[in-house]
Amino acid sequence: MKKKILIVGAGQAACSLAGKYRQQDSEAAITIVGEERYLPYQRPPLSKKYVTGEMSVESLFLRPEAWYQKNDISLLSGHRVVRIDRKSKQVELDDGRVLDYDKLALTTGTRPRALPSEMGGELKGVYVVRGIDDANAFATEVASGRRALVIGGGYIGLEAAAVLSKQGLQVRVVEIADRILQRVACAETSNYFRQLHHENGVQIDEGLGVKRLVGDNGSVVGAEFSDGSAMEVDFVIVGVGVVANDDLARDAGLNVDQGILVNSFGQTNDKDIYAAGDCTRFEYLGQMVRLESVQNAVDQAESTAANMAGFETPYTPYPWFWSDQFNVKLQIAGLNQSYTDTVTRIGAKPGSLSVWYFANERLVSVDAMNDPRTFMTAKKMFSSNQLASIEQIRDPDFDPRSVLGA
Numbered sequence: 235m236k237k238k239i240l241i242v243g244a245g246q247a248a249c250s251l252a253g254k255y256r257q258q259d260s261e262a263a264i265t266i267v268g269e270e271r272y273l274p275y276q277r278p279p280l281s282k283k284y285v286t287g288e289m290s291v292e293s294l295f296l297r298p299e300a301w302y303q304k305n306d307i308s309l310l311s312g313h314r315v316v317r318i319d320r321k322s323k324q325v326e327l328d329d330g331r332v333l334d335y336d337k338l339a340l341t342t343g344t345r346p347r348a349l350p351s352e353m354g355g356e357l358k359g360v361y362v363v364r365g366i367d368d369a370n371a372f373a374t375e376v377a378s379g380r381r382a383l384v385i386g387g388g389y390i391g392l393e394a395a396a397v398l399s400k401q402g403l404q405v406r407v408v409e410i411a412d413r414i415l416q417r418v419a420c421a422e423t424s425n426y427f428r429q430l431h432h433e434n435g436v437q438i439d440e441g442l443g444v445k446r447l448v449g450d451n452g453s454v455v456g457a458e459f460s461d462g463s464a465m466e467v468d469f470v471i472v473g474v475g476v477v478a479n480d481d482l483a484r485d486a487g488l489n490v491d492q493g494i495l496v497n498s499f500g501q502t503n504d505k506d507i508y509a510a511g512d513c514t515r516f517e518y519l520g521q522m523v524r525l526e527s528v529q530n531a532v533d534q535a536e537s538t539a540a541n542m543a544g545f546e547t548p549y550t551p552y553p554w555f556w557s558d559q560f561n562v563k564l565q566i567a568g569l570n571q572s573y574t575d576t577v578t579r580i581g582a583k584p585g586s587l588s589v590w591y592f593a594n595e596r597l598v599s600v601d602a603m604n605d606p607r608t609f610m611t612a613k614k615m616f617s618s619n620q621l622a623s624i625e626q627i628r629d630p631d632f633d634p635r636s637v638l639g640a
Contacts, residue, residue, distance in 0.1 A: 237262040238334055239542065240325065242315045242482070243341035244268020246276065246528055247511030247535040249296045251339055254539035256305045264307045265333065267325075271312040272366055273299060278528065280369040281394050282558065285376060286401060291366060318486035320504055337542045340494055340502075340509040341535065342479035344526065349385065349472050354447025359454040359469040363394070375469040378402030383457055383467045385444055387414030389557045391473030392427060395436050396559040398471075405436045408459065410443040417475075420576045422589045423601045427559065434560050478513045478524060491515060493524045498548035500538030508542055510535040518551055519598075521571055527555045552617050554609075561604075567612035568599030577627045581605040590627045597621040611635050 239255055239262050241248045248266050255264060268274065275294040283289040302309055310327075317326040324332050346362035349355030361372045375382075382398045384391045387409030399405045407414070415424045431438055439459075447470060448456035458464045478493040489495040489503045493515030500508045511531040515524045525534075530551060537549035555566040562585070573591040581587055581604065588608045591599040600612035611634050615621050622637045 237336045239264045239337050239339070240333055240335035241266045241339045241341055242325065243343055243479075243511070243513070244270065244274045244309070244311065245341060245343050245511065246274070246296065246531040247341035247343070248339075249274040250532045251341060251510055251535035251539045251542075252307050253297075253305065254536040255543055256307065258540060258543035258545065264305075265310060266307065267310045267313055267315055267327070267333070269312070269314045270365055270367075273297070273302075273309070273311070275366065276528070277364070280366065281363045281372070281390070282397050284366075285363075285369050285373045286397060287373070294366070315482060318482060318507075320486055320507070323506065336506065338507045339500075339538065339542065340483055340507065340513060341511045341531075342482060342494075342509075342513045344476035344478050344512045346390075346472065346476050347474045349444075349447070349474070352446075353444065354449055354454060355472070357447055357449040357454040358452050359467075360447060360472060361469065362472050363390075372469075372471070376401050376403065379404070380468040381466060382406070383408065383465065383470045384473060385470060386473035386475070387411070387416075387438065387440065388418060388473060388475065389415070390475075391471065392431065392559055393557060394471045394473060395431060396434070399431075399434050399436050400560065406465065407431070407436060407438045408442045408444060409438070409440050410460075411440065413440050414438060419570070419601060420573070420589060420591065422576060422578050423564075423603075426587060426603055427562075427564075430560055430562055476512075476526065478515070480513055483507075483509070483513075491522070496538075498550075499541040499546065500534060500549060501541065508538050510538040516549075518553075518569065523569065523571065525551060525553055525569075527553065529554050552613065554613060563604060563606075565602045565606065565609035566599065567602070567609055568597070568616050570599035570601075573598055575624060577624065579608075579627065579630065581608065590622075590624075592624045595624045597624075597627075608634065611638065614638055 273295045314328040315325045381404045384395045384407045395405045395407050413424045443460035445458045456466045480490040480494045483494045484490045494509040496514050512526045540547040553569050557564040570591040575592040577590045579588045586605040587603045588605050589601040602609035626632045
């Protein structure tokens, strides 16, 4: 009898997991259930090239519809799983249908943190950008000269600010923390991007909170801030982080803690239920982490698929991330959690810079701004466990590539 492989969630991890599983098992019945009506698609371009019209909906799709047909992968789009019955190994859909599974994979991703309704989060003209429909609504606001307020100075907020500024809008970013990128980067990287945005006409205010958004006839028209000041706005982008979609897993009695907890094989505390992608939390270098990146979604999903098919393949992540803002490409290798020291190195080209993070003198991460060579060197260091020392990196004449024998 064919194995029934059910994948809940229809993003990058789902697509990668389904494809990898099909390579391992040509006979299994594979089904993907997704809430949105679209084919699985890439999300990073939504607030960038898609919202500016440089990319079509079709160009966002990870695979064409014909690929799913060719690989005998069933897509149930526009449906939500409302309940998992672990005992009977079934899931219930929002239309009442029940699907059986032998192995279940949860690739439910994350959702943006919304601004509370009492702060004006439900006013028309207030946006979070998570899906195609969000981006379509947001795109109608983008016109030169309009006033945009971006709440949140993380990568999501800064990327949105850069796109809007390039389109000729007046953009202001407010960040309640002492500095932008405080949760995800060191002060040196924050300083680099603050200066970049300043040079491109974006106003950034740090240490400033939003008291409330002001509405008129249900639409946002202004904002009041924690220091008593106010401003008029045409629309607002909210970029204050994301929350793992682990509710379905929690309700089913699976272990969750700011994400679905999985072991190195992608397995939950139920031997027949796995999870992969942004919704998961797992151990990395002795710490519990949730990696929100395309790299992790793909690599963890493929490793999990192999394990679901019976091949014991522990997942060893080599995290990397990127962010595009104005004419700068930031590439990050590693994970800077619990760093104790940083070293800044000037790159070979004008405007290029790298920041090297160390935790008790062990290299853990590198931020490379317009410095792809350093980024690739750092990636190779982590994947080969050939790490430069802090003394070497502090020497401006030292070539990091020499650690790799280059």
